[in-house]
Each structure stands twice: as structure tokens, then as C-alpha cells.
Amino acid sequence: MPPEGLTRAQALERLETFLPRAGSAYARDRNIDPGPNDTGHVSKLSPYVRLRLIGEWELARAAEKAHGAAANKFIDEVCWRSYWRGYLEMRPALWTRYVDYLLSDEAETTRQTDTYRAAVYGQTGIDAFDVWTTELITTGYLHNHARMSFASIWVHTLRLPWQLGAAFFLEHLLDGDEAANTLSWRWVAGLHTPGKVYLASTEAITTCSAGRFRPTGLARTAAPLASETLAPVVALPTAQPSPRAPSVLVVTSEDLGADGFRVAQQSIVGVAALVTGKAPVAAATASVAQTLAQQIGTEVRLFSSRAELESALTAFETRTLLTSRLPVGLTRTGLNSVLNDTGEPIRLYERTRLWDAIAWPAASRGFFAFRPVIAHLMALTDPGGFQDKP
Numbered sequence: 001m002p003p004e005g006l007t008r009a010q011a012l013e014r015l016e017t018f019l020p021r022a023g024s025a026y027a028r029d030r031n032i033d034p035g036p037n038d039t040g041h042v043s044k045l046s047p048y049v050r051l052r053l054i055g056e057w058e059l060a061r062a063a064e065k066a067h068g069a070a071a072n073k074f075i076d077e078v079c080w081r082s083y084w085r086g087y088l089e090m091r092p093a094l095w096t097r098y099v100d101y102l103l104s105d106e107a108e109t110t111r112q113t114d115t116y117r118a119a120v121y122g123q124t125g126i127d128a129f130d131v132w133t134t135e136l137i138t139t140g141y142l143h144n145h146a147r148m149s150f151a152s153i154w155v156h157t158l159r160l161p162w163q164l165g166a167a168f169f170l171e172h173l174l175d176g177d178e179a180a181n182t183l184s185w186r187w188v189a190g191l192h193t194p195g196k197v198y199l200a201s202t203e204a205i206t207t208c209s210a211g212r213f214r215p216t217g218l219a220r221t222a223a224p225l226a227s228e229t230l231a232p233v234v235a236l237p238t239a240q241p242s243p244r245a246p247s248v249l250v251v252t253s254e255d256l257g258a259d260g261f262r263v264a265q266q267s268i269v270g271v272a273a274l275v276t277g278k279a280p281v282a283a284a285t286a287s288v289a290q291t292l293a294q295q296i297g298t299e300v301r302l303f304s305s306r307a308e309l310e311s312a313l314t315a316f317e318t319r320t321l322l323t324s325r326l327p328v329g330l331t332r333t334g335l336n337s338v339l340n341d342t343g344e345p346i347r348l349y350e351r352t353r354l355w356d357a358i359a360w361p362a363a364s365r366g367f368f369a370f371r372p373v374i375a376h377l378m379a380l381t382d383p384g385g386f387q388d389k390p
């Protein structure tokens with residue numbers, strides 16, 4: 001079952017428990033998935049990292065402190081998240097094309113097929129795949145190797161569109177991340193690195209599932225890809241000056257505080273929480289906003305519509321919002337639609353964490369080209385701080 005409540009305390013506890021395995025044991029065993037009832041060899045911290053209840057920098061630094069250079073593999077994997085985020089930020093068209101496809105007639109027609117239904121109900125008859133479908137739906141988590149194999153079977157054996165598989169993952173994963181998910185599916189399909197696809201094999205699945213599965217009939221060649229034009233690369237926005245007016249701090253599931261919101265220099269008159277998405281995520285967002293409001297000595301309002309936000313702004317007597325940077329994805333789309341609804345203009349200021357400000361622009365090409373920035377990230381004095389401008 002998914003965690004009952006997602007809290008920073010749980011994240012810190014889980015990190016502490018996992019830390020002894022974040023060094024050479026992780027490098028050796030991380031691809032082995034003994035199943036959901038075993039502690040396993042990976043941290044299972046992804047839902048907490050996704051919500052920024054804990055920062056990538058906290059995982060990476062704790063591992064480095066405990067293991068030195070032996071933690072490099074774990075730190076690399078942590079930084080894959082930052083890499084994917086930056087890559088999508090610079091290519092937002094990859095996200096909008098994916099969303100457009102999901103709304104297309106072709107997608108709807110595919111959803112009516114027996115193959116699609118069998119896949120999402122876990123009734124394909126393919127050993128491993130059907131078990132993973134149930135595991136995904138009931139726990140909200142899958143091991144990385146299971147995700148790779150699942151996506152490969154979906155695309156190359158079942159010949160279903162990668163976009164529908166990515167949407168199925170995003171619907172059920174508690175760590176569902178628009179960048180890591182969309183771009184990993186594209187990588188498996190062969191769209192990320194030209195000429196490279198991920199083709200799951202019976203042997204790899206048997207080894208990586210610790211002998212639990214031995215699927216047969218898997219595709220030995222990759223499904224042909226529909227050609228697509230390159231997504232244009234856009235410049236990342238520069239840091240905004242801090243608002244002069246008193247502001248409402250908007251808490252969203254993109255950033256639940258990691259190691260603090262650093263609001264001491266800001267004039268915060270209220271807290272508003274955008275509560276959307278899966279129940280545990282909405283509950284965690286509301287809970288963090290409540291705690292934060294108590295710490296600041298103000299009130300909290302929850303909103304998911306323009307009317308609710310207007311009511312909060314009236315109560316707090318300002319039309320200025322301050323929030324952590326909203327990357328490309330569902331939360332940004334949701335808040336934009338609230339802000340663009342008819343009514344008096346509302347000013348939104350976004351603050352970017354230093355970790356993201358350094359990592360994202362470095363994700364312009366492949367991960368190999370990104371890797372040198374990891375040393376820079378690890379050397380930051382305050383990676384969780386914000387790139388505020390006076």
C-alpha cells in the first residue's frame with residue numbers, strides 16, 4: 001500500500017535507514033528488484049523527493065558523507081531527476097505534444113482496444129507485466145528496472161503508444177513526475193537518444209527480478225517509430241526580483257519545503273495551498289501549508305479554483321503571490337488556468353532553488369554532458385536556498 005501520510009519526518013527516517021546501503025551495495029545491487037514485500041536495494045524515497053519533502057541535495061550529500069566516492073552511483077541516479085527536469089524545462093513542446101496526443105482521436109481509439117485494456121487490467125498473460133500492473137495500481141510504486149521492462153513490453157511487444165503508457169504510470173505512481181516519466185518513456189521507445197531503444201529481454205527480467213519472473217514471447221526488435229520534428233529549445237527564465245508588496249506564499253505539490261522555504265526576508269501575509277491531484281499528495285500539501293502558516297503566525301487557505309483564490313486574496317488584502325518555481329507539468333497548467341481565469345490581475349513571483357538554477361541549464365544535451373555539473377552542485381554552500389534577487 002502507498003504510505004499513509006507523506007511527511008518530511010518519514011523521508012528523513014527512510015533516508016537514515018537506507019543510508020548504509022547507498023554506497024558500493026547500491027552500485028552493485030540497485031538493479032535487483034526482490035519484490036514489494038522485501039526491503040530491496042533502493043531507497044524508495046521517490047515520492048518524497050518528487051514533492052520536495054526532501055531535496056535531491058539532501059540525499060546526495062548524506063550519501064557522500066557516509067560513503068565518499070563509493071556513493072557516486074547513487075548521486076548520479078539522484079541527479080538523473082534534476083537532469084530530466086532541466087531537459088523538459090528547455091523543451092516544453094515535448095510535454096504539450098504528449099498532452100495533445102492524449103486528447104487525440106487516435107489515443108481514444110487505442111484506449112478501446114483489447115490490447116490496451118488487457119495491459120491496464122494486468123491481463124496480457126505476460127509473466128511479470130501483469131504482476132507489475134497490479135503492483136503499480138496497489139502500491140503507487142515500481143522499481144526502476146520494472147519500469148524499464150514494463151515500458152519496453154508496452155511499446156515494443158504490445159505495440160501500444162508510449163504516450164498512453166506514460167499516462168498510465170503518471171495516473172498511478174505516487175512519485176509521478178512529468179519530466180522523469182515522459183522522458184524515460186521516450187528513452188525506452190528510442191526517442192531520446194537517436195538509434196537507441198530499450199528492449200527488455202527474458203534473461204534481464206529473470207536476473208533483475210531475483211528469479212521471480214521468466215516472461216516469454218518478448219519482442220526481439222524495436223517497434224518502428226512515428227517520425228517527429230525536434231522540439232525547439234527555449235531559454236530558461238532569469239531570476240525575478242523579490243516582490244515589494246506583501247505576498248501570499250503559495251504552497252504546491254511541486255515544493256513542500258525540503259529543507260525550508262527561507263521566507264525570513266519576505267513579507268508574507270498569508271499562506272495559500274493549491275490542493276489538487278492524488279489524495280495523499282493533496283493531504284501532504286494542505287498539511288505543510290498549515291504547519292508553515294503556524295510558524296509564520298498567519299492563516300492558511302486552500303484553493304483549487306479562481307473563486308477560492310480570490311477569497312483568500314481578499315482575506316489577506318493583497319494580489320501578489322510568491323511560490324517556488326513551477327516546472328513544466330500539471331501543477332503549472334493548473335495554476336495558470338486559475339490565474340488566467342477572468343478577473344483582476346494577480347501577480348505571481350516564482351523563486352528557483354539554487355540546485356535547480358545550476359542543474360537545469362546544464363541539461364541541454366545528454367546525461368554524459370550533464371555529469372560535470374554534479375561536482376558543482378555538490379559544492380554549493382546552500383543548494384536548497386533560493387536564487388532571490390533583491
Ligand SMILES: Cc1cc2nc3c(=O)[nH]c(=O)nc-3n(C[C@H](O)[C@H](O)[C@H](O)COP(=O)(O)OP(=O)(O)OC[C@H]3O[C@@H](n4cnc5c(N)ncnc54)[C@H](O)[C@@H]3O)c2cc1C
Pocket residue numbers: 030042043044045046047049050077078079080081082084142143144145147148151169173175176177178180181182184185188
Ligand atoms: C518508464 C519510466 C518511468 C519513470 N517515471 C518516473 C516518475 O514518474 N517519477 C520519478 O521520480 N522517477 C521515475 N522514473 C525513474 C526511476 O524509476 C525512479 O525515480 C526510481 O525507481 C525511484 O525509486 P527509488 O526512490 O527507490 O530510487 P533510488 O534508486 O533509491 O534513487 C534515489 C532517488 O534518485 C532519483 N532517481 C533514481 N533513479 C532515477 C532515474 N532513472 N530517473 C530520475 N530520477 C531517478 C529519484 O528521485 C529517487 O528517489 C521512471 C523510470 C522509467 C524507466
